[in-house]
Amino acid sequence: xxxxxxxxxxxxxxxxxxxxxxxxxxxxxxxxxxxxxxxxxxxxxxxxxxxxxxxxxxxxxxxxxxxxxxxxxxxxxxxxxxxxxxxxxxxxxxxxxxxxxxxxxxxxxxxxxxxxxxxxx
Amino acid sequence: xxxxxxxxxxxxxxxxxxxxxxxxxxxxxxxxxxxxxxxxxxxxxxxxxxxxxxxxxxxxxxxxxxxxxxxxxxxxxxxxxxxxxxxxxxxxxxxxxxxxxxxxxxxxxxxxxxxxxxxxxxxxxxxxxxxxxxxxxxxxxxxxxxxxxxxxxxxxxxxxxxxxxxxxxxxxxxxxxxxxxxxxxxxxxxxxxxxxxxxxxxxxxxxxxxxxxxxxxxxxxxxxxxxxxxxxxxxxxxxxx
Numbered sequence: 001x002x003x004x005x006x007x008x009x010x011x012x013x014x015x016x017x018x019x020x021x022x023x024x025x026x027x028x029x030x031x032x033x034x035x036x037x038x039x040x041x042x043x044x045x046x047x048x049x050x051x052x053x054x055x056x057x058x059x060x061x062x063x064x065x066x067x068x069x070x071x072x073x074x075x076x077x078x079x080x081x082x083x084x085x086x087x088x089x090x091x092x093x094x095x096x097x098x099x100x101x102x103x104x105x106x107x108x109x110x111x112x113x114x115x116x117x118x119x120x121x
Numbered sequence: 122x123x124x125x126x127x128x129x130x131x132x133x134x135x136x137x138x139x140x141x142x143x144x145x146x147x148x149x150x151x152x153x154x155x156x157x158x159x160x161x162x163x164x165x166x167x168x169x170x171x172x173x174x175x176x177x178x179x180x181x182x183x184x185x186x187x188x189x190x191x192x193x194x195x196x197x198x199x200x201x202x203x204x205x206x207x208x209x210x211x212x213x214x215x216x217x218x219x220x221x222x223x224x225x226x227x228x229x230x231x232x233x234x235x236x237x238x239x240x241x242x243x244x245x246x247x248x249x250x251x252x253x254x255x256x257x258x259x260x261x262x263x264x265x266x267x268x269x270x271x272x273x274x275x276x277x278x279x280x281x282x283x284x285x286x287x288x289x290x291x292x293x294x295x296x297x298x299x300x301x302x303x304x305x306x307x308x309x310x311x312x313x314x315x316x317x318x319x320x321x322x323x324x325x326x327x328x329x330x331x332x333x334x335x336x337x338x339x340x341x342x343x344x345x346x347x348x349x350x351x352x353x354x355x356x357x358x359x360x361x362x
Contacts, residue, residue, distance in 0.1 A: 030327070031248025032340050032360065045255065049248040056245025 003120055007035040010116045018109050020101035022080065025094040026087065026117065027051045034091060034121075051094045055084050072110075085110050087117045123168035123186040125160050131180030132157045138172035138181055147172065174262060228308040235321035250324040254331025264336050270296065273336040295341055295359040298329065302352040317348025326355050333357060 001009075011024040015037055023038030027048035036044055054073055062070035073084040080098040083106060087093050093113060097106050125146055127138070134156035139147045144165045147158045168186030175181075215223070238246045258264070264276040274289045274296065281287065288299045300306070302316075309319040316322060326343035334341050339359040346354040 029244050029247070030342060031245070031251050032342070046252075049252045052248035053242045053245035056243035056248075057241060060241060060243040 006120045011037040014109050014113050020097050022096040027092050029090050051092055055092050087114055088121050091121050123166040124184045125163050125166050126182045128180040131178040133178050137175040141171045141175040232312040235324055247327045250327025251331035254328040255335045258335035270337045295357045298355045300352050317345050317353040
């Protein structure tokens with residue numbers, strides 16, 4: 001199984017385990033999409049760019065205000081949640097969940113996925 | 122002499138050609154209940170192709186003209202436009218000292234903008250550079266007409282010859298671009314930064330990744346190969362290869 005197939009398998013598993021998860025995308029820190037299981041209407045290139053910029057901003061503010069490395073970025077909207085978590089030095093996991101999602105379960109799923117993805121990426 | 126024709130079937134009457142033409146070759150006209158644009162002074166056409174690029178329906182055809190980009194930087198064209206505008210352009214009337222002041226202000230603005238990027242978005246800066254390149258692609262429609270990377274690079278080489286003059290080499294990984302030098306070189310040098318390594322240069326390299334990727338569908342990563350005394354070699358690797 002190729003690396004991309006392994007990454008896609010991890011992403012698919014997130015959606016199977018948590019029906020409230022609407023999509024999961026892996027992007028590189030320089031804004032290139034790596035893998036995605038997300039609604040087809042999403043512009044992958046744009047999402048990748050925004051995720052990289054958001055992660056970068058999160059790292060900057062965490063360092064500036066707390067003098068510590070950022071671990072996670074959470075965006076909550078009327079329709080649900082977006083969680084950004086670094087997978088490695090070069091890659092970021094972006095997870096979209098609907099508003100019914102339980103935050104604890106989502107974080108658990110994120111941790112699991114990062115553990116599995118870290119072994120692949 | 123350039124000849125301009127509007128293919129009436131495609132015209133949606135948006136009047137963009139009327140607005141953009143520097144010498145009023147076009148006029149709007151009502152035909153029944155539809156507004157259309159008409160060519161009324163084809164003999165005045167300068168061949169600047171503004172109408173061709175502005176038309177969203179691509180129904181303006183300009184023939185017997187040579188593509189000159191950027192049109193307004195060529196001395197004889199400036200003189201030609203002046204005849205119609207009956208006034209001297211600002212760029213012709215300012216002194217060398219005023220040029221230097223303008224250059225210094227633009228340089229300061231550019232370097233400050235660039236330096237703010239890593240402060241705010243940190244590592245996400247590369248994505249911003251790449252996105253700006255993708256957005257810039259729509260301003261260079263001629264490069265979309267090329268069928269392969271070689272054609273795209275030739276087109277960009279021609280378009281950028283006055284500001285980012287470069288030679289290129291298509292490699293197994295992507296493309297190497299040699300700038301000789303680019304317009305940012307002096308700006309960066311004057312700001313006290315190291316050309317090639319400066320934030321402004323990095324942003325420009327990622328801009329190129331986004332720009333070329335937009336035309337050929339590749340996903341490029343930029344890397345400074347060499348920063349020589351007067352030029353940089355930028356390596357753009359296509360991660361899809």
